[in-house]
Amino acid sequence: QSALTQPRSVSGSPGQSVTISCTGTSSDVGAYNYVSWYQQHPGKAPELMIYEVSKRPSGVTDRFSGSKSVNTASLTISGLQAADEADYYCCSYAGSQLLIFGGGTKLTVL
Amino acid sequence: EVQLVESGGALVQPGGSLRLSCAASGFTFSGYWMHWVRQAPGKGLVWVSRINSDGSSITYADSVKGRFTVSRDNAKNTLYLQMNSLTLEDTAVYYCARDFSHTASDSWGQGTLVTVSS
Numbered sequence: 702q703s704a705l706t707q708p709r710s711v712s713g714s715p716g717q718s719v720t721i722s723c724t725g726t727s728s729d730v731g732a733y734n735y736v737s738w739y740q741q742h743p744g745k746a747p748e749l750m751i752y753e754v755s756k757r758p759s760g761v762t763d764r765f766s767g768s769k770s771v772n773t774a775s776l777t778i779s780g781l782q783a784a785d786e787a788d789y790y791c792c793s794y795a796g797s798q799l800l801i802f803g804g805g806t807k808l809t810v811l
Numbered sequence: 812e813v814q815l816v817e818s819g820g821a822l823v824q825p826g827g828s829l830r831l832s833c834a835a836s837g838f839t840f841s842g843y844w845m846h847w848v849r850q851a852p853g854k855g856l857v858w859v860s861r862i863n864s865d866g867s868s869i870t871y872a873d874s875v876k877g878r879f880t881v882s883r884d885n886a887k888n889t890l891y892l893q894m895n896s897l898t899l900e901d902t903a904v905y906y907c908a909r910d911f912s913h914t915a916s917d918s919w920g921q922g923t924l925v926t927v928s929s
Binding site: 704733735737739741746747748749752753758788790792794797798799800801802803804805 | 846848855856857858861868870872906908911912914915916917919920921922
C-alpha cells in the first residue's frame, strides 16, 4: 500500500489554470474509476472536490474538473483564485475495500 | 447539517492504548459507511479504516491491522477507534469521515490529536 505519487507543489497566477497529477499503478488508479480529490486549507478538515474521477459533489464549482489516463489521474483548476491556495490530495480505491491517498500537493496562487 | 465531532485524543506513552470517539448528527448515521483517516503533523492524509453501516464488515490499512479496532454504536450515533500498542508513528490528527459512494468521504470532523511520546 504505497502512497500515490503527486508533485509536492504547483503554482499559478490568478485566472490561470493548473493541473495536479496523481500517479498510481494498475492495481489502484488504473484498475478502477474511483479516484477522488480533496482540498485542505491549513488547520482545516479536508473537503471533497471530485469523486469517481470526474464527478463533482453538489456545491463544488465547475472550475474544478478531474480526469484519468491509464494509471494517472489529474485535477484541473481553472480560473485560479486566491481562495484555491491549499493542499490537494488524491485518493484511489485499491481493491479489497482499501483506499490509498497521494502524498499531497501544495498549490500556491502567485 | 451534518456534524461529526471527534474526541478522545491525548498524550499517550509508546505501547499504550487510547479510544477515540466520533459523534455524528444531522444525518441517518446507521445508513452510512464511515472512515477513519489520520494526518501526522505536517504530513499528508493516510486512510486508516472503514466500517460498513451495520458494523459487519471492517477493513484496515496494513499499518494498523492487528492493533486498531473500529466499531460503531448506531443507537448512540457514534463511531469508535480503539488503538492499542501505539508507536511514535501513530502520532497524528485522527479524522472520522462519512462515506460517499463507498470510495470517498463527503463530510469530515475537525479531528482529534493523538500524541505518542515518552
